[in-house]
Amino acid sequence: MTDKKTSPEQSRRIRVLVAKPGLDGHDRGAKVVARALRDAGMEVIYTGLRQTPEMIAEAALQEDVDVVGLSILSGAHMALTPRVLELLKANGQTHVKVFIGGIIPDEDLQRLKEMGVAGVFGPGASTEDIIRDVQTAVAG
Amino acid sequence: MTYSQAVLNGDRLALARLLTQVENNAPDGRIALIELFPHTGRAHLIGVTGAPGTGKSSLVNQLALYYRKVENKRVAIVAVDPSSPFTGGAVLGDRVRMRDLSGDPHVFIRSMATRGSLGGLAQATANMVQVFDAAGFDIIIIETVGAGQSEVDVARLAHTTLVVEAPGLGDDIQAIKAGILEIADILVINKADRPGVENTEKALKSMLDLAHPTERVFRHHGSIMRTVAPTQDSSSRLMWIQPIQKTVSIESKGIVELAESIGRHVSHLRQSGDWAVRERTRLEVELEALIREALLNRFHEDVSQKEYDEALEKVVQRNISPWEAVKMLLNGRSK
Numbered sequence: 001m002t003d004k005k006t007s008p009e010q011s012r013r014i015r016v017l018v019a020k021p022g023l024d025g026h027d028r029g030a031k032v033v034a035r036a037l038r039d040a041g042m043e044v045i046y047t048g049l050r051q052t053p054e055m056i057a058e059a060a061l062q063e064d065v066d067v068v069g070l071s072i073l074s075g076a077h078m079a080l081t082p083r084v085l086e087l088l089k090a091n092g093q094t095h096v097k098v099f100i101g102g103i104i105p106d107e108d109l110q111r112l113k114e115m116g117v118a119g120v121f122g123p124g125a126s127t128e129d130i131i132r133d134v135q136t137a138v139a140g
Numbered sequence: 141m142t143y144s145q146a147v148l149n150g151d152r153l154a155l156a157r158l159l160t161q162v163e164n165n166a167p168d169g170r171i172a173l174i175e176l177f178p179h180t181g182r183a184h185l186i187g188v189t190g191a192p193g194t195g196k197s198s199l200v201n202q203l204a205l206y207y208r209k210v211e212n213k214r215v216a217i218v219a220v221d222p223s224s225p226f227t228g229g230a231v232l233g234d235r236v237r238m239r240d241l242s243g244d245p246h247v248f249i250r251s252m253a254t255r256g257s258l259g260g261l262a263q264a265t266a267n268m269v270q271v272f273d274a275a276g277f278d279i280i281i282i283e284t285v286g287a288g289q290s291e292v293d294v295a296r297l298a299h300t301t302l303v304v305e306a307p308g309l310g311d312d313i314q315a316i317k318a319g320i321l322e323i324a325d326i327l328v329i330n331k332a333d334r335p336g337v338e339n340t341e342k343a344l345k346s347m348l349d350l351a352h353p354t355e356r357v358f359r360h361h362g363s364i365m366r367t368v369a370p371t372q373d374s375s376s377r378l379m380w381i382q383p384i385q386k387t388v389s390i391e392s393k394g395i396v397e398l399a400e401s402i403g404r405h406v407s408h409l410r411q412s413g414d415w416a417v418r419e420r421t422r423l424e425v426e427l428e429a430l431i432r433e434a435l436l437n438r439f440h441e442d443v444s445q446k447e448y449d450e451a452l453e454k455v456v457q458r459n460i461s462p463w464e465a466v467k468m469l470l471n472g473r474s475k
């Protein structure tokens with residue numbers, strides 16, 4: 001018997017919003033990542049396809065998440081990402097870490113980092129790496 | 141500004157943060173709950189439960205749309221999904237079906253994982269509902285997967301509980317879980333566009349017939365109540381007979397009728413005095429849970445781990461009985 005208090009303060013679980021902004025229907029990657037993060041003990045709110053940046057920021061606020069993960073395979077990441085970041089900031093959610101996955105050309109990586117994106121993962125990225133980076137970003 | 145002040149002022153970020161504190165049973169959350177308590181007791185709590193895939197989230201989406209558009213009420217939704225018993229993580233996917241509600245500042249959706257705690261789920265849910273109530277939401281809908289005692293407890297939180305069935309999930313009486321009539325105020329057959337609705341309806345009807353003999357004895361929020369068989373003229377006023385409503389959530393069919401049925405249930409609760417009974421019972425259950433928690437915590441503060449382990453060891457060795465052990469440990473208490 002380690003903790004005998006009946007209703008102990010729950011240690012805060014990492015809460016992650018996984019969303020697919022824009023119009024592309026590639027949702028395998030988003031689902032793979034959602035499941036991997038769940039298996040790492042996180043609470044993942046999955047919002048499904050065709051989310052606008054406004055919908056994503058609103059859901060991030062209501063769910064009080066620590067991390068927003070965007071899965072974009074349409075090529076529209078340079079338009080969608082800054083908009084999501086802007087809205088999160090406008091809502092006062094400056095502490096939220098934003099991760100991006102999907103088809104992201106190397107030449108965009110630098111600019112995404114400069115915008116404040118915490119991590120970018122492309123095809124074949126290992127879920128262990130994703131989990132580790134998310135945990136590190138939230139802890140740090 | 142404190143959390144509770146900000147929440148009362150309508151600050152949505154503060155509301156979201158406070159819900160986290162309350163869910164985690166953190167000190168800030170407990171302080172805010174005390175401050176917010178005088179502002180609670182106004183909302184209508186609607187529980188929605190049923191097997192996975194019956195269309196609960198889709199139905200909640202439609203009901204919330206109705207309350208927004210037709211009745212102009214502020215709607216909060218607490219959507220509960222199970223945590224993995226192995227890793228404690230969860231994928232919470234109810235929002236997928238609620239996209240129609242986004243962009244409306246008078247709707248607030250919060251997903252919640254069961255976190256596998258015994259009894260803790262019902263307590264955490266009740267506390268989150270109190271925060272929404274104080275924040276001025278008129279309608280609070282709680283969606284839970286209908287399985288297990290804690291979900292039954294969550295359903296009992298509500299003034300009005302909908303149990304959602306769907307055709308094709310095994311339509312005989314056995315398949316429809318025994319006990320649902322204890323918690324259902326309204327039975328919903330969703331997916332009424334699908335083949336087999338008649339069978340589901342027949343099964344539910346025969347269950348209802350069995351449940352309404354001349355004298356009905358039922359468990360009402362834990363206490364046994366008896367009602368005399370209704371006579372034609374008095375029945376509709378004093379006794380609530382669970383109606384069956386058919387809906388097609390994805391085509392928003394039957395939603396107005398369902399909302400009207402919910403409205404009739406509210407009138408019934410008010411007229412029969414049952415609303416007050418339910419409120420009282422809910423607060424009593426909560427009070428008792430808090431007393432139990434406080435007493436246990438006090439016990440563990442007073443009795444050292446060593447004393448406890450020694451007593452346990454004696455019980456294991458069959459030197460003393462558990463009853464004697466309790467007596468010994470409690471006598472050792474200072475207060």
Ligand code: B12
Pocket residue numbers: 018023024025026027028029030032033068069070071072073074075099100101102103121122123124125126127130
């Ligand atoms: C399978 C597939 C499809 C399937 C999608 C099925 C589905 N439900 O997902 C189908 C056949 C429907 C499809 C259709 C199309 N596709 Co397609 N598709 C692919 C393909 C071959 C594999 C994608 C995949 O599922 N990979 C497996 C998953 C697990 O990997 P992943 O998504 O990359 O995810 C990993 C990482 O990116 C990262 N990640 C992903 N999301 C996230 C999120 C977070 C938070 C994090 C941290 C990490 C992360 O982690 C994951 C694990 O490693 C890719 C090519 C490729 N090799 O990527 C093309 C590809 C994505 N498709 C492409 C195109 C053009 C199309 C179509 C427009 C084709 C057409 N003309 O009709 C249509 C569009 C459909 C639509 N509605 O959007 C192009 C996109 C080009 C671009 N962006 O510049 C690609 C790159 C092919 C190509 N080389 O041209 N496609």
Ligand SMILES: Nc1nc2c(ncn2[C@@H]2O[C@H](COP(=O)(O)OP(=O)(O)O)[C@@H](O)[C@H]2O)c(=O)[nH]1
Pocket residue numbers: 191192193194195196197198199234237330331332333334387388389390391
């Ligand atoms: N045919 C039909 N499908 C529905 C209806 N309501 C919901 N669904 C579908 O049933 C599936 C499960 O719905 P969801 O609301 O997530 O169910 P939940 O698990 O009970 O919350 C989804 O694919 C919905 O689109 C309905 O009235 N008719």
Ligand SMILES: [Mg+2]
Pocket residue numbers: 196197198233234283
């Ligand atoms: Mg659901």
